[in-house]
Amino acid sequence: MRHKVYLEMRFVRLVTALTCAVMVSSCSSTGGTSSVASVRHEVVSRPIPGVRVGLTPALDGGSAGWCITETSTYRSRKGSRVICVGARPSTGPIFVESCNQSYRGNFLDDRVNVIVLTRGEVAVVTVAGGMPIPTESNSTLPMGLRAAAIELPGYRIARRSFTVGYPWLPCPHVTPLGANVRPIDKLSGPGDPLTVRLPTRHWQSPERPLKGVCQLTSTRLPRKTVAIEGKVASRVKPFPELLGQAFISCVDTTYFYENNHDLPAAVLLDAAHPGAEPPDLLGMRPLAGHPSVFEAPPDLFARRIRGAWLVVQEEDNIGPRVPVELLEHLHATIRLR
Secondary structure: OHHHHHHHHHHHHHHHHHHHHHOHHHHEOOOOEEEEOOEEEEOOOEEOOOEEEEEEEOOOOOEEEEEEEEEEOOHHHOOEEEEOOOOOOEOOOEEEEEEEEEEEOOEEEEEEEEEEEEEOOOOEEEEOOOOOEEOEOOOOOOOOEEEEEEEEEOOOEOOOOOOOOOOOEOOOOEEEEOOOOOEOOOOOOEOOOOEEEOOEEEEEOOOOOOOOOEEEEEOOOOOOEEEEEEEEEOOOOOOOOOOOOOEEEEEEEEEEEOOOEEEEEEEEEEOOOOOOOOOOOOOOEEOOOOOOOEEEOOOEEEEEEOOEEEEEEOOOOOOOHHHHHHHHOEEEEEOOO
């Protein structure tokens, strides 16, 4: 009997914890103090120093649209993170909100990072009633969008498996404010997706690269570089509804350098008018010492070909030498009709 009562008490506690995670309004106060399993937690929010939020073309073959990027502007902490899934755009003033637990090495950190993309009228945001944090525009955002990168030290996101009595909290609520620092009260609903998919076929070494709408070939690969896999779109169609001047990746190939570093390469078409001269990449600038080669965040190297961009992305901070050498020896075949 005692064992049965004990199990029932554990079940009630677990249900209560799960209910708190789903029904946030029932378990949180409005002053930035949350209560999960009777533990109070003051929410502290602040801008992430030296981090710029932007958009970059989705390089995955058969993808059209954008991925969200976080790029460090500190030379001593150079690096970037790309988020290509999970973003759900809205028609409201908060265009996209992404919330993720930070890691320290391979372990979860007691800090949550919140990334927000907003409409142009949003000058400031607050998180769970905390300090006002300004939004910013930059060269890696389409016209009319602003962004902010925010961290919440001492905060952990709610997860599906709960330990009773442990303070895991829901993703915090972000409030948009105008230039007058007053809340912007607008109805919102689901918006057009950031990324859409086309039918694709996938190959993997030792298979030969597949032929499709587009194809990537190379005259010579950099030393210690091999092609390991790729995707090719079976067909291409226009996507004029995508945000800004978007792109379609009609083919991608991942190259492996020194058995340790991925070098994704792709052919990017104009999403609204495939085959037409594509627009400039966001934030791009000429690469010194390499005529006709450009660089763009995050660590993209690109050159124009007829009706497309040919791009290679650097990863792991290996520097531009190998990806640029690869880019200069890549060739693309495009068959849209």
